[in-house]
Each structure stands twice: as structure tokens, then as C-alpha cells.
Amino acid sequence: MTSLIFHTLKGKRGAPSMKKFILCFLLIIIPTTTLHAEESTWIIEVDQNPHDIKDYIEDYHPLLKVEHVYDTLMDALAVTGDTRHIKALHEEQFVKSIQPVQMYTVPSNHAEPQIHPERARYHPTGLPYTGKGVKVGVIDTGIDYTHPDLEKSFHGGFDVVDFDEDPMETKAGEGMPTLHGTHVSGIIAGNGLMQGVAPDAEIYAYRALGPGGSGTTAQVIAALEQAIKDGMDIINMSLGSNTNSPDDPMTRAVNRAVELGTTVIVANGNSGPEEWTVGSPATSEKAISVGAAITKQEVAQIKTADSPTIPVRQLPLSESWDLKKGYPIAAPQSLKELEPTIHDRIVLIKKGNTPYYELIQQLEEKGATAALIYNGPQDDPNQWEWVQAPFPASYLTEEEANALIQGELWLQTNYKTIKNALAPFSSRGPVASSWNIKPDILAPGVDIVSTIPNGYAALQGTSMASPYVAGVAALLKEAYPHDTPSQIKSRLLSSTKLFETGDQEAPPSEQGTGFIDTKQAINSTYSIENNRLNFGKIDATHKYVNQTITIKNHDREPLNVRFNIPKRQSGIVWDLPMSTTIEPKTSRSFEVGASITPDRLTKGNKEGFIEVELNQKINHLPFLFINKTSDYPRITGFELDMEPFQNEQLTVRFFVNENVEQLKVILIEPKYLRTTEWFTETDVKNGVFEKTFEVQNLPKGEFKAIFQIEQNGETITEEKNIYLPEF
Structure with missing residues (x-):
């Protein structure tokens, strides 16, 4: 998980003591609308000018409070009020949808161990670029802008929590103190005893997470909107959820931010090592999603005389x-x-x-x-x-x-040093429903030293890998100021180093295009657009799939292009372009295709890499398709909410990742193993599923919900733990 060792800046009381703590720094999402809450916050999407709607609500619904107005990423408002007063608003004709916000939280700690910040020199030596003049927005817990390593870098921002222009981290006396945003900011642009990747970049902090590192979807989207309006070149979001969906509001907001011209970098998540664990907004097609790699780490392993070796996965705050x-x-x-x-x-x-x-x-x-x-x-x-x-x-x-x-029953602990490995906690792809490859790229995410309020800490998580890539993106923006977010992404993903685990390449769903190579990204004479070959899901008996990539020659010399035919595999016949040459300062598109016979392949994820030689340097194009079916989650983002306008009703809400012929939900009471069929639905379409129940007709207590999904003649089973309380 997230290891950390603190160093407090020396003050009048002298040097601090040494300790070690563990902390998990992927921001977890939980619903804010509890079943007993009298007031809650909802995102109201409207089909008219949201500022006019705000005035209308304040005039005609005075018991409701408009928290935020969104007019850039979406036409919507965040409204807080008693559920009794949401009823009238729900019936207004201008309302398109009402969705409950979710809560982002991060654990916090307040200790004073010691570490040497001089270890942290992330800016590559020999590069003429330092991020000068590039604006980087950090949407997080705020920033300790008085830190001597961040005073030069900090240029402003906004506090969405307190709604002022002071995005300072939560301090003692204001609630549970935070440190996450300061650590993230130091990785990007620390400029003192430690040096971030882009030390001269301008940091703008957007505090969306308050005391204890908690905040709502409403606050995060409001921070994202403000950052876009302030003209950020790069935005870092070291936060995420467990919803593997490409179509939730946060993901759509991130996609829109990129369309408006800002490069958005997102942590891929800390729910590995299983497949399909990537969560929104890292599921965004347009964002750059970052997984975490180990460059060097001493790890503990445990075993008994009869058991296999098991890695120690330290739990937070232990x-x-x-x-x-x-x-x-x-x-x-x-x-x-x-x-x-x-x-x-x-x-x-x-x-x-x-x-x-x-x-x-x-x-x-x-x-x-x-x-x-x-x-x-x-x-x-x-x-x-x-x-x-x-x-x-x-x-x-x-x-x-x-x-x-x-x-x-006798346990031994052994220790070994790991170099150049995928972090076990790093979330894996692909993205359910869209079947896209995620993460896009890997970066250092283990034992990362950076700034915290009054000192320094070594942490780990994809939260630390994401700002590393944000820093590199700032260097690229300085080097190529007219590049669009898509072009910056192409430069990053076209210059990576393929990551190997043991004697085998890590699959694309673990590493994307590979490990970041800063100097290659800046100095490369070519780039490949659309270089991840997402071929989707194959259901037919035979199918031809293809995707167009574009290779840009940035050099003054011709670029020789040659596609290498992969090793033969039963069921896949590749259709690759012929060798050719791209003239200087031009680009050329190529169609990469394959004929797939599903019955000659085993079911599940099929992924690997296509080699393309550019001036005799091998580049790897990751490809992925789903053959017929896989163990991907059909149901994600499961929630239980009171209807906003009737206290006697309960709404079940979740995301269905593809069309389902029949969905049956069975409740099992763990204590007595009694089973109850809850509901059955047929012809369930891809997208958000909602069903409302009368509270008086529901069973009460803790249950294991068994989802039986009928699809293409097969029955797939998924489980969720739920609690149905007394009302």
C-alpha cells in the first residue's frame, strides 16, 4: 500500500525522532447519501442556462441551497436540501436528471519521523526544459504554499471547500489535517532541497477535499471547472473510484476538460493486482491514466514451511x-x-x-x-x-x-530488493464496456519522497505516479507549446520502455504502452497517434477488426517504417501495412487489422504487442480484444439511495456494462443461509440501471446479493454485500 517516512523541517525544538507509518493514498469513493440522512447533495443536470436556474431555485425553492453552478463541463447545479424539498425540484420541467454525489476520502496522519529530501531529484539532468511558464492545476486536498520547496512554484488556486482563494491544506484546529495535495505538488514542481520533475512549472492548487481528505463529487467537478476557466495547461487528479465504467459523470467531465484543451492526468487506482480494477475517472478515454511501477524497493515476504511465499501488503496506518x-x-x-x-x-x-x-x-x-x-x-x-x-x-x-x-503454523518473514517491477497495488484494466486499454502508461509510484506540511514524506501509490507524469507533461508543454492534449499524450505514449516481469512482457492491461521515458518523449523525432489498438469484444464466428494509427515524422530526415509480423497464433491472422518511408515534417496513416476466428481461441482477454520499426528502433503497439466473454464485471457502482421525494421508497442503482438478457438478484442471509429472490428484470440495456422499491416490502439486515446474469446462453454470477436497515 502507501509507505511513508516523515521528515519535519528543523525548528527551535531541534531534530525530530524516527518512525515509520503506512498510509493508502488512493482516494476512495463512498456514497454521501446515507439512508438516514435528512439533508444530502445532488447534481441536477438541466436543459437551460444553469445560472438562470440558480436564480429560479433561490426564488421559488428557498429551502434548497445551490452549492455550485457548472457551465463549462456540463449544464448542471449541485443542490443541497432536505429530501422533502427535493420533490418539488424533481418535478420541474428543466430538470434532465438528478444524481446523488459521492464522497472522496483519504486517510491522514500526524507524526514527525525523519527523512532526507535530498534523495528526491526528479528533474532529468541535461534537459533544457523545466516547465517554465506552464500552468499545472492540482485538484486535491490543497497545498502548504509556505513550504520552502513550494514557495517559488505556488501561483494561486481556489478553495472549493471553504469557497475562497486560500487553498491551504487543512491544519490542526480546522479538523483532521491533510498532506496529500502538498506531496503531489512537490513531485510535480518542488524547487528547493528536493526538486520535482518540472521545478519551474506554476502550481495552482484547487482544494476539493477538506478535513481528513474528504470531499464530494460536486466539489471535485467544481474544482475541475474552475481550473479550466483559469486556463490550466495540465491538471493532475490523484483520485479515483471502484466504478469500472466509461460513462459516469466524473469521467464525462474529465473527457470534456480534455476536449476544451487541457491535458488531464489521472491516477489509475490502487485496487490491484486483479484485472478489471481500474476505476473512474481513470476510465476516461481522453485522459492519461497512470499506473505505478517499482524502480527499487525492499519488500517483505512471508511463508510457512508448507506454504508458498506471500507478499506483505501493509494496511494503512499500521x-x-x-x-x-x-x-x-x-x-x-x-x-x-x-x-x-x-x-x-x-x-x-x-x-x-x-x-x-x-x-x-x-x-x-x-x-x-x-x-x-x-x-x-x-x-x-x-x-x-x-x-x-x-x-x-x-x-x-x-x-x-x-x-x-x-x-x-509458524511464520517466517524474508526480505528482498525488487527493481523495475509493476507495483502489486496498481489497478489493472481493461475498461469494462468500452474494452479500452488502461492504464495508458507507468511511472514511479513506490517510495516516492516529496513535500508535506512542515516536512517531507516517502509515500507510494498511483497517486504518486500520476503527478510524475503531470510533471513530464509540463516539460513537453514548454518544449512544444502549441501541442494539443492529444499530441502531448501521443509523445508520452510513443516513447515508453516496455516493462517486463521476469522473462515475459507485462500485458497491456497492466502497463499500457510501458514505462515513461522523459528524455525520449522530449527528444524523439516521431510520435504515433492512436497507438493503443483497442479492438473491442468479438462475438461473431469470424470478424475482421482494424484501427488506424498515424505516425508523425518531426525530423528533417526521412523516417523508415516497417511492421514486424507477430509470432503465428491459431485464430488470429494479422493484416499489417507494407514497409514505407515518411518524408520529413509530414505524417502518414496506417491501417492495422486482423482476421479473428473466435472458436479457434480460448475465451477471455487476448492482448499483446505489435512491433513497428521506425528507423530500426522497435516501438510496441499494445493490442487487446475480448474473445466472446471474460471475467469482466457486469455490474459496477452499486448504490442504495432513498428516493429524493418519497421517504417510503428505496432506489437501487448500478451501472450495467453491456446489454443483459435477464438479471435475477437473490439475497442470502449469511447467518441462517436463507435465500430470497429480490427481483428479476429482462432485456436490461447497457448504462445506469435504477429500480425503486417500497421500503415496507424489503427484508432487513445484512445480505449477500447474488446477481445471476443470463447472457448469450450462459449464466454469470457476481456478488455484492449489502445492508438493508430498519426505517
Whole structure:
């Protein structure tokens, strides 16, 4: 997850002490509209001038408060009020849609360990470009603009949380302090003891996340609009969700921002290592989505005498896993079965429905040396409510936990140094529904030293990889000031280094086009537009797929082009262009195609790389298609909301990633294993699905919802954990 070591700037009290902490810095999305909330905020999309609608609401709906007006990325308003008063607004003819906002949160910490910021020199030596004159907007928790490494870089911004022009990080006394935006800003343009990628770039901070690192969709989109109006060249968004969809409001807003001329860089997410874990807005086709790579890191691994080696996935806010000897394992079925004291033992336990804070509290009371926590495959640990853990805690998969339980219950920890590897937490693609390759690119995202309020910290996450790419984009914007966002993206993605894991290339759904190469991106004499070959989903018995790429020769010399025929594979016959030459300062388009016979291929994701030699230098074009079906999520973004105009009704809302012939939802009560058929729908179309229920007719309690999806003669099953409370 996100490792961090702090260094506090030396003051009158002298040097601080050394400690280690763990922190996860992918911003998690949770619904703000709870089932018991009296007031909530909604995004109201309208078909008229939103400023006129604001005046109308203030005149005729005085009990509703207009929080934000959007007139650039969409025609909409963010409106807060009691659900009883939303009813009348819902009935107005100018309303196109009403959608509840979601909450973005990031855990925070306040300690004073020490680190050496001189390690952080991210600007490439020998380059004449430093980002001078380039405006970079950072949509985050704000910025400590008094930090000596950021004073030169900071040029302004806006605070959407407090609605003023002071985007300072949340300080103690104002709520839970934050540091995330300051760390991100330092990676981009730190200019002092540490040096960011583009040290002379102009940082504009847009504080969309308040105390404790929390804020709403309404605030984030408002910050994005303000950044566009302020003329940002580059925008960094180190935030995301677990909704793998190309069509939610945030993704559409990001796409529109790029269309208006701003390059937007987005963190790909920290929900790896499984496929299909990329989340919005990294699912945006037009944004540059960034995965995280390890350049060098010492990692801990655990095993018993009989088990395979398992990586330590440190949980946020727990002590560093630094165990130098072996320990016995205690593996109770539940907390109730734990002995009164468990000193000098590592507890292996299933989280189940126990809140994380309660689990940590009880393990601390009983004296656990460390904890290994696992849960079912549908549970995402990134969404647990973190609290400080005074002992090391790591997350396991259920499969890994079972392997440990079956072996000798004595755990050893080994350490090894990893170089040039994909970070295990980095979210993978593809994007459901659009089947696009994500991430677009990889960048350093592990053990990244940067600024925090009053000091420095080493963190990890795609939140750290994204600003690295934003810094490189600033260098490119200075070097090529007239380039469009699409051209900057092409330069970045055409100059990467292919990433290998062991003896094999990491697939495109893990690395996109590869690892960023700053100097090559700036100095390259060519670029390839539309260089990710997204061939979509193949359902027919035979299909010809193709995509057009454009190669630009920026040089004064001719560019020789040759496509290399891939290794033969049953079921795929490639149709590649002939060798040719592109004249100086011109471009040429090429059609890359393939004849696919699905029945001669196994089902699932088919991906790899096509080699194209440009002046004898090999470039790799990633390709991907889905053969008939795969284990992609059919249902994402599951929410339960009260109807805004009737307290007696509950709305189920989720995104369906493709057309479904029949959808049946069955509720299973875990305690008694009783099953209830909830509802069945036929001919469900791709997009947002909503269904409203009378509250009095719903069962109550915690359930496992089983989605049975009938599609092309097959039945696919997906699970979600839900809670239906008393009203």
C-alpha cells in the first residue's frame, strides 16, 4: 500500500525522532447519501442556462441551497436540501436528471519521523526544459504554499471547500489535517532541497477535499471547472473510484476538460493486482491514466514451511512490518475464540462483518504481535474505515490465508530488493464496456519522497505516479507549446520502455504502452497517434477488426517504417501495412487489422504487442480484444439511495456494462443461509440501471446479493454485500 517516512523541517525544538507509518493514498469513493440522512447533495443536470436556474431555485425553492453552478463541463447545479424539498425540484420541467454525489476520502496522519529530501531529484539532468511558464492545476486536498520547496512554484488556486482563494491544506484546529495535495505538488514542481520533475512549472492548487481528505463529487467537478476557466495547461487528479465504467459523470467531465484543451492526468487506482480494477475517472478515454511501477524497493515476504511465499501488503496506518524472527500463528475462527492473551503470536483472522476499527482494538487488547487479515473476494480493503494500528497488519487473499492455515503454523518473514517491477497495488484494466486499454502508461509510484506540511514524506501509490507524469507533461508543454492534449499524450505514449516481469512482457492491461521515458518523449523525432489498438469484444464466428494509427515524422530526415509480423497464433491472422518511408515534417496513416476466428481461441482477454520499426528502433503497439466473454464485471457502482421525494421508497442503482438478457438478484442471509429472490428484470440495456422499491416490502439486515446474469446462453454470477436497515 502507501509507505511513508516523515521528515519535519528543523525548528527551535531541534531534530525530530524516527518512525515509520503506512498510509493508502488512493482516494476512495463512498456514497454521501446515507439512508438516514435528512439533508444530502445532488447534481441536477438541466436543459437551460444553469445560472438562470440558480436564480429560479433561490426564488421559488428557498429551502434548497445551490452549492455550485457548472457551465463549462456540463449544464448542471449541485443542490443541497432536505429530501422533502427535493420533490418539488424533481418535478420541474428543466430538470434532465438528478444524481446523488459521492464522497472522496483519504486517510491522514500526524507524526514527525525523519527523512532526507535530498534523495528526491526528479528533474532529468541535461534537459533544457523545466516547465517554465506552464500552468499545472492540482485538484486535491490543497497545498502548504509556505513550504520552502513550494514557495517559488505556488501561483494561486481556489478553495472549493471553504469557497475562497486560500487553498491551504487543512491544519490542526480546522479538523483532521491533510498532506496529500502538498506531496503531489512537490513531485510535480518542488524547487528547493528536493526538486520535482518540472521545478519551474506554476502550481495552482484547487482544494476539493477538506478535513481528513474528504470531499464530494460536486466539489471535485467544481474544482475541475474552475481550473479550466483559469486556463490550466495540465491538471493532475490523484483520485479515483471502484466504478469500472466509461460513462459516469466524473469521467464525462474529465473527457470534456480534455476536449476544451487541457491535458488531464489521472491516477489509475490502487485496487490491484486483479484485472478489471481500474476505476473512474481513470476510465476516461481522453485522459492519461497512470499506473505505478517499482524502480527499487525492499519488500517483505512471508511463508510457512508448507506454504508458498506471500507478499506483505501493509494496511494503512499500521506499524511497519519489520519482523526479524519467526512467530507462531494463531488462526481462530472468530474474535470470540481468541485466547485472553496472544503475546508473541501473529493472528491470522477473517474480517467478516466486523468493523476494521473493532478488529484492531481487540487484537491490541490481547497483545497481538502482528495481524494477517483476509476476507471474501468481493471485499475491497481499500474501502475499510482505517484507524491507527499499533502493530504490523497485512491483507491476504482468502486463497493465501487457506494456504497458511493448512501448513505448519509458524511464520517466517524474508526480505528482498525488487527493481523495475509493476507495483502489486496498481489497478489493472481493461475498461469494462468500452474494452479500452488502461492504464495508458507507468511511472514511479513506490517510495516516492516529496513535500508535506512542515516536512517531507516517502509515500507510494498511483497517486504518486500520476503527478510524475503531470510533471513530464509540463516539460513537453514548454518544449512544444502549441501541442494539443492529444499530441502531448501521443509523445508520452510513443516513447515508453516496455516493462517486463521476469522473462515475459507485462500485458497491456497492466502497463499500457510501458514505462515513461522523459528524455525520449522530449527528444524523439516521431510520435504515433492512436497507438493503443483497442479492438473491442468479438462475438461473431469470424470478424475482421482494424484501427488506424498515424505516425508523425518531426525530423528533417526521412523516417523508415516497417511492421514486424507477430509470432503465428491459431485464430488470429494479422493484416499489417507494407514497409514505407515518411518524408520529413509530414505524417502518414496506417491501417492495422486482423482476421479473428473466435472458436479457434480460448475465451477471455487476448492482448499483446505489435512491433513497428521506425528507423530500426522497435516501438510496441499494445493490442487487446475480448474473445466472446471474460471475467469482466457486469455490474459496477452499486448504490442504495432513498428516493429524493418519497421517504417510503428505496432506489437501487448500478451501472450495467453491456446489454443483459435477464438479471435475477437473490439475497442470502449469511447467518441462517436463507435465500430470497429480490427481483428479476429482462432485456436490461447497457448504462445506469435504477429500480425503486417500497421500503415496507424489503427484508432487513445484512445480505449477500447474488446477481445471476443470463447472457448469450450462459449464466454469470457476481456478488455484492449489502445492508438493508430498519426505517
